[in-house]
Amino acid sequence: MTEQIKHLSAEAVMAPFVGRDHLTNRELFGQLALQLDLPESVLDSRAPVGKSGKECNLFERKVRWHQQTLKHLGVLERVDRGTWRLSGEAQKELTPAPKRSVLLAFSTDLGCALWASAEDVFSGLGEEITLAFTSPPYPLAKQRAYGNVDQTAYIDWLLPIMEPVVKSLRPGGSIVLNVGNDIFMPGSPARSLYVERLTLALHDSLGLHLMERFVWHNPTKPPGPVQWASIKRVHHNTAYEHVLWFTNDPELVLADNRRCLQEHTEKHRRFVGSGGVKRYTRNTGGAYTLREGSFGAHTEGAIARNVLTIPHRCPDQQPARDFASANGLQAHPALMPVRLAEHFVRFLSEAGDLIVDPFGGWATTGRxxxxxxxxxxxxxxxxxYLMAAAQRFRDAPGFYSPMECSNA
Structure with a gap:
């Protein structure tokens, strides 16, 4: 058996069905052979198999084995003899990962995206995590296609998912959560206190320490909350979300703000170029003293503030969105800019460290x-979501995606 056939995956067998009404076995064999670059001799060869010694084509046998596995998982269904299609649920709904199953969606030399529930991966990870940067589904009253719980069940749902991630955190490692702001008490303009309860629960139950409440200011955030700002007129439009930073050990925390310095303004560069402070100044309240020449030394950049102004759309997302549209895939409704992920990746880790995200979405953390x-x-x-997200990594060294559509 050739190496290509030996490593043929269920994901690769499933991919040609996306966007197609059905495929015959012959069509499927042909597409997979092209995808794997198999020579004709492999397609025509037969070899004895099993105790009976019955001669079979090993490639076709391997494909049929994966077909039966996908049928058992409810992903594929038989139309008639020798013809298959995605199951009805898989065609019209988002396809959830099979329980207790971990499948590769795509990978690069540096990392991988897995089609799986976080619980099935992080409970047996066996490697230290430096940073978990993630945006869990918000506790919205109206459930989204990807699934979410409401605010009453949110903490009991989220903590068991995060617990194995926290257990794998290295001393001084960080957990950073982007959580929604526009969550209200049912039928009321009063905001929910779920963020405060979540903060306390992460400390009391998982032993995490709150390091900072960052504000992600999104100047392109759509107007809202519509009910309370546009209709009832009792709120302003919201322009920010919470980003909560926790660590398991504040004394050993692996953070360095020199890794995420901001570019100096032109005004500040002129100020430094002129020599800094021109005369001795003492604040009347005694809070600080400025001496001649203060702030006159050149620095690599300005220390970032805890309010991060970043639009939610970015060009890096476009290949994934275009791919989803062209292939009739549901696009993930939540858009996180890669600049936001990059800020915390640089701030809270070093090159070579392991960064994880249990709620991958567009795989922005990975990017x-x-x-x-x-x-x-x-x-x-x-x-x-993973099939679309893979398009963001096509230029990365070592990119491989067994889940890709055959026409990608």
Whole structure:
């Protein structure tokens, strides 16, 4: 058996069905042979198999074995003899990862994205994590296609998922959570206190320490909350979300703000170029004293503030969005800019460290890690999101995706 056939995966067998009404076995064999670059001799050869010694084509046998596995998982269904298609649920809904199953969606030299539930991966990871940067599904009252719980069940749902991630955290490692702001008490303009309860639960139950409450200011955030700002007129439009930074050991925390310095403004560069402070100044309240020449030394950049102004759309997302549209895939509705992920990747890790995201989505955390020389691992339950997210990594060294559509 050739190496290509030996490593043929269920994901590769499933991919040609995406966007197709059905495929015959002959069509499927042909597409997979082209994808694997198999010579005709392999397609025509037969070899004895099993105790009976019955001669079979090993390639076709391997494909049929994966077909039966995917049928058992509810992903493929038989139309008639020798003809298959994606199951009805797989065609019209997002396809969740089979329980207790971990499948490769795509990988690069630095990391990989897994089609799996986070619980099935991180409970047996066996490697230290430096940073988990993630945006869990928000506790919205109206459930999204990818699935979410409401605020009453949110903490009991999230903590068991995060617990194995926290257990794998190296001393001084960090957990950073982007959580929604526009969550309200049912039928009321009063905001939910779920963020405060979550913060306390992460400390009390998982032993995490709150290091900072960052504000992600999104100047392109759509107007809202519509009910309370546009209709009832009792709120302003919201322009920010919470980004909570935790660590398991504040004394050993692996953070360095020199890795994420901001570019100096032109005004500041002129100020430094002129020699800094011109005369001795003492604040009347005694809070600080400025001496002649203060702030006159050149520095590599400005220390970032804890309010990060970053638009939610970025060009890096476009290949994934275009791919989803062209192939009839549901696009993930949440858009996180890669600049936000990159900021925390640089701030809270060094090159070669492992960065993870248990709620992969567009794989933005992985992308931020990839662009900055960090190893990465993301998990995502919905196959369609991963197929689109893979397009963001096509230029990365070692890119491989057994899940890709045959026409990608």
């Amino acid at each position: 931020g890690a990839e662009l900055n020389g960090r190893r990465w691992l993301v998990t995502e339950r919905c196959r369609e």
